[in-house]
Amino acid sequence: MPVVPPEPPPAGVTDTAPKTPEHQPPSRLLAPLRETGKLFSLAATVSREVFRRPFQVREFIEQFWFVASVTILPAALVSIPFGAVIALQVGSLTQQLGAQSFTGGASVLAVIQQASPIIVALLISGAAGSAICADLGSRKIREELDAMEVMGVSPIQRLVVPRVLATMLVAVLLNGLVSVVGTLGGYFFNVILQHGTPGAYLASFSALAQLPDLYISEVKALIFGFIAGIVAAYRGLNPRGGPKGVGDAVNQSVVITFMLLFFVNTVLTAIYLQIVPAKGS
Amino acid sequence: MGIEVVVEGLTKSFGKQNIWQDVTLTLPAGEVSVMLGPSGTGKTVFLKSIIGLLKPEHGRVLINGVDMVNSPEREIMETRKLFGLMFQDGALFGSMSLFDNIAFPLREHTRKKESEIRRIVMERIDIVGLLGAEDKLPGEISGGMRKRAGLARALVLDPQIILCDEPDSGLDPVRTAYISQLLIDLNAQIDATMLIVTHNLDIAATVPDNMGMLFCRNLVTFGPREVLLTSDMPVVSQFLAGRREGPIGMAEEKDAATLAAEEMNGYGVGISSANAPRTVVPQLEPSPGMPVRQAALRRRERVLSMMGQLPEAARTAIMKSYTPAAGGERL
Numbered sequence: 092m093p094v095v096p097p098e099p100p101p102a103g104v105t106d107t108a109p110k111t112p113e114h115q116p117p118s119r120l121l122a123p124l125r126e127t128g129k130l131f132s133l134a135a136t137v138s139r140e141v142f143r144r145p146f147q148v149r150e151f152i153e154q155f156w157f158v159a160s161v162t163i164l165p166a167a168l169v170s171i172p173f174g175a176v177i178a179l180q181v182g183s184l185t186q187q188l189g190a191q192s193f194t195g196g197a198s199v200l201a202v203i204q205q206a207s208p209i210i211v212a213l214l215i216s217g218a219a220g221s222a223i224c225a226d227l228g229s230r231k232i233r234e235e236l237d238a239m240e241v242m243g244v245s246p247i248q249r250l251v252v253p254r255v256l257a258t259m260l261v262a263v264l265l266n267g268l269v270s271v272v273g274t275l276g277g278y279f280f281n282v283i284l285q286h287g288t289p290g291a292y293l294a295s296f297s298a299l300a301q302l303p304d305l306y307i308s309e310v311k312a313l314i315f316g317f318i319a320g321i322v323a324a325y326r327g328l329n330p331r332g333g334p335k336g337v338g339d340a341v342n343q344s345v346v347i348t349f350m351l352l353f354f355v356n357t358v359l360t361a362i363y364l365q366i367v368p369a370k371g372s
Numbered sequence: 373m374g375i376e377v378v379v380e381g382l383t384k385s386f387g388k389q390n391i392w393q394d395v396t397l398t399l400p401a402g403e404v405s406v407m408l409g410p411s412g413t414g415k416t417v418f419l420k421s422i423i424g425l426l427k428p429e430h431g432r433v434l435i436n437g438v439d440m441v442n443s444p445e446r447e448i449m450e451t452r453k454l455f456g457l458m459f460q461d462g463a464l465f466g467s468m469s470l471f472d473n474i475a476f477p478l479r480e481h482t483r484k485k486e487s488e489i490r491r492i493v494m495e496r497i498d499i500v501g502l503l504g505a506e507d508k509l510p511g512e513i514s515g516g517m518r519k520r521a522g523l524a525r526a527l528v529l530d531p532q533i534i535l536c537d538e539p540d541s542g543l544d545p546v547r548t549a550y551i552s553q554l555l556i557d558l559n560a561q562i563d564a565t566m567l568i569v570t571h572n573l574d575i576a577a578t579v580p581d582n583m584g585m586l587f588c589r590n591l592v593t594f595g596p597r598e599v600l601l602t603s604d605m606p607v608v609s610q611f612l613a614g615r616r617e618g619p620i621g622m623a624e625e626k627d628a629a630t631l632a633a634e635e636m637n638g639y640g641v642g643i644s645s646a647n648a649p650r651t652v653v654p655q656l657e658p659s660p661g662m663p664v665r666q667a668a669l670r671r672r673e674r675v676l677s678m679m680g681q682l683p684e685a686a687r688t689a690i691m692k693s694y695t696p697a698a699g700g701e702r703l
Contacts, residue, residue, distance in 0.1 A: 229466075230465075230466075233463065233466065234459055234461070234463040235463055235464075235465050235466065237420070237425055237459070237463065238457070238459060238463035238464075238465075239465075240425060240452070241423055241425065241452060241455060241457045242452070242453075242476065242477045242480065242481075242525075242529075243449050243450070243452040243453040243477075243480075243481065244476075244477075244480050244481075245449065249480075
């Protein structure tokens, strides 16, 4: 190393050191709010872009098929034991209370209103949402999304909208499947294993259940599908640096979706119970 | 004819880190410009700011009256169709074949028939020398081929403005020379405004009409190529000579102490001897059979009219480059 001279030269590059613009560093406390805001703004943008032509039919069909193919089988397999568990649990409770004849109605309500949309949403987010998030995330870090934007093609309209619509539609349809399979599972376990009578099961079903229960179930599934799609897309579009960032984003997208689901489910259930009177009251 | 790109007072920071500030320049319509700069001086950020992918905090980028920084997103999206951007590593869509990649802009933005698309795409593939590879996936070809495919995709919509991010990186010298010639030929054919970001000295010396350099968060200079090629600013001469001695250090700039130490150790002598007037290599001409570059003719008018404001060395170099074939074309 050369000897350091006593005096630095008077004029040099160091004098041109920039005056950094006076930006107040954003507070770390507000970071969660900022993320939430961006999530909502993506949701708003997606809702708007849905109506922008040309609609990406091909991409939509491909995504729809993909989401459906990865969720149908697990959903059916999960819903049978789930319907059974509810039937067994409710069955033993009603037996103690001496109201066995209402087992059918109660377990069906639980399956259709609560279990089915949640199962659907968990599967969509866990199986399809994670794939969507990883797909978008790796496209982002490979600059494919930038390239798309540079070509004047909006990645939101081209990629995100078809994916979100696909998760929503699959959620609604899958919800129907899970409801049926879950109900059949409950029926089977109640009638065969707990020796309930088929007649009482069906009678209590129609005594307690009403059409709005099915509506809210489908509405929930629709909203959950939307949330799963949006959260997956949001985390996928904003990965934090490199392949590990994409992995983290996938992980976070699933966790965030789960938490949002249960929160939104609580709100929706509360609203539903307020505005729709129980049957017979 | 290409479109003029006007950059005014552009300043970009990432968090607290300022990338560059107050960059003002005009890319003359249809001409080829090169932005030089050591690695990490924000050249790519500059390109992305011009096309509106990154939003600088201050300043404007005007293209056809649209400000790529602040205008509504819809106008920016429309204006982007005038651009072709060649990414550093091609940025091809990994799940599509080369053919589909290059056809992508046509399928998105035009209503052309598939046979028509095929014709245009194959033509572009031929230009960049990728015939026979059109059915491969981007993962199956070399980096240089990806780059050329990226260029083909950038060209497919006949852009008015072409931005190239380090067209040379990952290419051997021969292919780099071909790319240089290709860029000049393209300019002669479609007369698009071009901005090339690079730190390749061969491209810098032979391709552009205009040159600029980014260093130390500032635009050091921007103007006709001769100005930069003959400049005796320490930064520029160090960069063009590829020396270690000078203000550019391994990590951006050197501190004053190191600089002074270099001077004491006699490197300064070396610098001044190397400062003997550099020869300005003649610019590349379009290949035989190509049309005359309209941009070269326009530039000639423009440069001659601004002669008075240029430094002496640059003036001599310009006169020299324009005299040999008086009244006709440069050789």
